[in-house]
Amino acid sequence: MTDKTLIVSAPGKVILHGEHAVVHGKVALAVSLNLRTYLQIGLCSNGRVQINLPNIDTCLSWESAALQFLLTTIDADVLNPKAASQEQVDKLRQFAGIPDGCVDTRSLAILCFLYLYGAISASSRYCLPSMEILVWSELPTGAGLGSSAAYSVCLAAALLTANESIACPVPEENGTVRWAEDELELINKWAFQGEKLIHGNPSGVDNAVGTWGGALKYHAGKIMPLNRIPTLRILLTNTKVPRSTKTLVAGVKDKLNKFPSIIGPILNSIDAISCECERTLAAIVAGDSTEESYAVLEELIDINQHHLNVIGVGHSSLDRLCQATALHSLHSKLTGAGGGGCGITLLRPDTSPSVVEASKRALNDMGYDCWETNIGGHGVSLHSPSSLQRDVSQLLTRLTDCQ
Ligand SMILES: Nc1ncnc2c1ncn2[C@@H]1O[C@H](COP(=O)(O)OP(=O)(O)OP(=O)(O)O)[C@@H](O)[C@H]1O
Ligand SMILES: C[C@@](O)(CCO)CC(=O)[O-]
Ligand SMILES: [Mg+2]
Numbered sequence: 517m518t519d520k521t522l523i524v525s526a527p528g529k530v531i532l533h534g535e536h537a538v539v540h541g542k543v544a545l546a547v548s549l550n551l552r553t554y555l556q557i558g559l560c561s562n563g564r565v566q567i568n569l570p571n572i573d574t575c576l577s578w579e580s581a582a583l584q585f586l587l588t589t590i591d592a593d594v595l596n597p598k599a600a601s602q603e604q605v606d607k608l609r610q611f612a613g614i615p616d617g618c619v620d621t622r623s624l625a626i627l628c629f630l631y632l633y634g635a636i637s638a639s640s641r642y643c644l645p646s647m648e649i650l651v652w653s654e655l656p657t658g659a660g661l662g663s664s665a666a667y668s669v670c671l672a673a674a675l676l677t678a679n680e681s682i683a684c685p686v687p688e689e690n691g692t693v694r695w696a697e698d699e700l701e702l703i704n705k706w707a708f709q710g711e712k713l714i715h716g717n718p719s720g721v722d723n724a725v726g727t728w729g730g731a732l733k734y735h736a737g738k739i740m741p742l743n744r745i746p747t748l749r750i751l752l753t754n755t756k757v758p759r760s761t762k763t764l765v766a767g768v769k770d771k772l773n774k775f776p777s778i779i780g781p782i783l784n785s786i787d788a789i790s791c792e793c794e795r796t797l798a799a800i801v802a803g804d805s806t807e808e809s810y811a812v813l814e815e816l817i818d819i820n821q822h823h824l825n826v827i828g829v830g831h832s833s834l835d836r837l838c839q840a841t842a843l844h845s846l847h848s849k850l851t852g853a854g855g856g857g858c859g860i861t862l863l864r865p866d867t868s869p870s871v872v873e874a875s876k877r878a879l880n881d882m883g884y885d886c887w888e889t890n891i892g893g894h895g896v897s898l899h900s901p902s903s904l905q906r907d908v909s910q911l912l913t914r915l916t917d918c919q
Contacts, residue, residue, distance in 0.1 A: 521558040522677055522684070523901060523912070526669035527551065527893035528654075528661040529725035530750065530851045530860055533790040533820055534734070536768045536829060538719040541736045542787035545794060546721050547748075548729040550890040553653035553666035554904075556912050557674040559645060566648045567629055570915055571657050572621045580646050585611065586634030587644065594681045597705040599712050600631045608634075619762055621657060628668060628710045636675040636706065647678065650915055656885075659754050660852025664761065665722030668710030673703045673896045684898070691903020694895065700727050703896060716762045717769070729895030733794060744798040749863035751846070751875065754885040755833035757856025764829050764853040771828055782823050789816050789823075810864050814847040817862055821849035829854035833884075837861075840878045844871050863888070 527548040534544025566577040707723040731742040
């Protein structure tokens with residue numbers, strides 16, 4: 517590609533409880549996934565900026581000179597990330613030929629890139645750097661697993677590192693490194709600004725998981741690592757019904773504005789579910805009556821799924837998912853923004869392989885993708901090419917070659 521190439525990655529996430537309520541200041545519990553988004557950035561001197569997004573069939577390239585307007589449009593301080601103003605968004609839309617109100621996958625991804633590239637580069641340079649960026653993800657796009665946050669976190673980490681606003685740590689023996697805590701905070705803050713362009717009004721939970729990984733409790737902007745959490749077995753199902761987080765989040769806000777005394781208590785109840793879930797997970801770690809604790813976790817899942825339907829983010833595909841797993845005495849709820857996308861099903865430590873297989877078969881027969889997942893992937897990381905899994909490395913090389 518170029519003389520200086522960096523590869524970063526960030527994990528997707530599942531929200532156990534608290535989606536949507538967290539946007540309104542309630543508690544959410546989220547864990548990172550072992551599915552990641554990878555970004556390769558190469559600084560070059562060919563006077564061009566290229567972004568290749570194969571998951572969404574998009575590859576765009578501009579003369580750096582054509583992007584110089586970003587320097588005057590975006591007056592940013594790299595150490596104090598701020599949101600794009602309406603005027604700036606309008607200029608970016610106009611430049612990229614994105615009509616007002618257009619929320620398709622490609623438009624949102626490009627808007628997010630242009631703002632982060634402009635804001636991070638413009639704040640410390642007089643001319644914009646020439647670069648080639650390739651983003652490829654193992655996560656399904658727009659399915660509730662935090663693909664937008666993983667994309668924003670990767671862009672923020674790569675642009676800040678390429679710009680030397682944060683250090684470029686030297687990979688250790690295993691070839692993967694993380695940044696220092698204050699640098700992670702800066703990555704997270706910029707990623708949050710990227711999420712704003714994609715989501716409209718994000719809570720910040722998804723980019724926090726993408727940045728720090730692991731399991732965390734998120735409450736009104738406060739990020740608290742969850743240390744007392746057992747190894748959970750989770751079946752992840754993608755209904756493949758497309759939806760937009762931005763639209764769903766806006767829908768809940770409208771409902772809350774219209775019926776504050778009806779929807780408000782439901783959001784409070786979701787908050788209480790997250791807190792009860794946290795206590796129950798800690799009880800399992802402490803070895804307290806695991807059998808009963810799992811029964812509580814299952815009941816919390818059922819109650820929350822009903823609440824999410826009431827606030828308008830359910831979908832018939834998700835109802836069918838819950839019914840299909842209930843036939844095997846398993847409990848499911850949507851995860852992420854809902855409206856289709858993915859659901860999670862809790863498996864007990866002793867759920868037998870035959871039950872898991874039968875559930876998977878039933879879900880596959882309905883046209884859904886379904887897999888038992890590992891949770892707790894590490895947060896945003898910088899990789900040496902040799903440390904990447906072979907299939908990921910080969911894929912990035914192949915995609916680079918066909919640019
Ligand atoms: N691999 C990718 N390449 C380019 N753009 C991506 C990629 N992954 C996500 N995006 C951007 O993120 C948007 C999807 O974000 P959205 O928030 O709707 O879904 P999600 O993040 O997968 O789900 P949730 O927010 O519920 O966890 C896409 O429309 C696209 O703009
Ligand atoms: C629906 C939502 O709560 C989670 C999306 O993964 C939105 C957010 O928190 O930004
Ligand atoms: Mg998202």
